[in-house]
Amino acid sequence: MADRSEIQEALGDIVTGKILYDEPMSRYASLCVGGNAGALVFVESEKELIEIVLRLKERKINFIPVGNLTNIIVRDGGYRGAILLMKGLRKINCASTPEGDYCISAQSGATLSMLVSFAAAKALTGLEFCAGIPGSVGGAVWMNAGAYGKEIKDIIQTISLLTAYGEKKTLRREEISFGYRSSGLPPESIILNAQFKLENGHIEQIKGKISEIIKWRQEKHPLNFPNAGSIFKNLPGQPAGRLIEEMGLKGTSCNDAEVSPKHANFIVNKGKATASDVLALIAVIQTKAKKEKGINLETEIVIVGED
C-alpha cells in the first residue's frame, strides 16, 4: 500500500518519462472503466525500469505492469501503488537463427497489431491468429492470448523478463508453464521482450488470412462500444458466450454495463459504466451459471485494486 507522496519520493528523481499521480485508469482501459492508480508510470527504457522496480521493492510499494489495458479492470477504489505502462518499449526486429528458422523479437510494449503487420511484411507466417487482438506483446504473453485454436505458447521461442528483484532472466518456452489464458510466470515478473519462431510464407496468403480474421471479428464482436474482449474463460468443449446466451442474459445490464446482445461473453460500456457496474454484472452472470447449471464461470479478465 502506498500513497502519492511515498511513490513520488521513491521515483520522482529517476523517471525521465511521465508520471501521473492519482490518474483515473478509465482513461486508458479499453472498457473505459477503472479507479485511480496511485501513480501511472510511463516506462521509457529497460534500464530505467530496473531502477524503478528496485526502488519500489525497497519501499514495499506494490506495482503492476500493463500494456494496452484491454484485459484488466482496476476496481473503482483504485490501485494503491504504481501501474507501470510498458507502451514506450516497442521495438521489433527480425533475425534468422543458425538453424535457418526465422525469429521476430519484440519488446513487450509493442502492440500485437504492429507485430502482425511486421511479420506479414517480411512474409513470415504463424502470427496471423493474433490479428485483431488489441493487446501488447507483454499482455499477450502474460495471458497466453489465443484465437482460432492457436495460442502464444505455440510460437514463443524465448522471453526475457525482469524478476520482482530487478534481475534480468531469459526463459525458453519449455521453462514456462503456459496454461489456458495463463503463462504461470511468477507474480511481479515483468516481461521485457519475446522472441517468436515463425516460418517462411507467402505474403498474399498471410495478408488474406489477416483480412479474413479481422472481418470475422468485426462481424462477431461488439466493437462499436468500449469492451474488454471475452470476460469469462471458455469451459472445456463449451464457449462461455453460448452458456450465457442460453441463460437468457444477453442485454442484461447494471446501469451502463450491458451483456452485449451481439456476443454474450462481451460486456460493453454503453456510456457511463463504472468498474463496480461491470463487476456487479459479472456477479449476476456467475450466480446464475452456478444456480442453474452448477457451473463456476471463471473470469478471463484480470481484476485488481480496491473496492
Ligand SMILES: Cc1cc2nc3c(=O)[nH]c(=O)nc-3n(C[C@H](O)[C@H](O)[C@H](O)COP(=O)(O)OP(=O)(O)OC[C@H]3O[C@@H](n4cnc5c(N)ncnc54)[C@H](O)[C@@H]3O)c2cc1C
Ligand atoms: C475487442 C477485443 C478482442 C479480444 N480478443 C482476444 C482474443 O481473441 N484472444 C485473447 O486471448 N484475448 C483477446 N482479448 C483480450 C486482450 O486483448 C488480450 O488478453 C491481450 O493479450 C492483453 O494485452 P494487454 O496489453 O491489453 O494487457 P493488459 O490488459 O494491459 O494486462 C493484462 C495482464 O497482463 C499483465 N501484463 C501486461 N503487460 C505485461 C508485461 N510486460 N509483463 C508482465 N505482465 C504484463 C498485466 O499485469 C495483466 O495481468 C481481446 C480484447 C478485446 C478488447
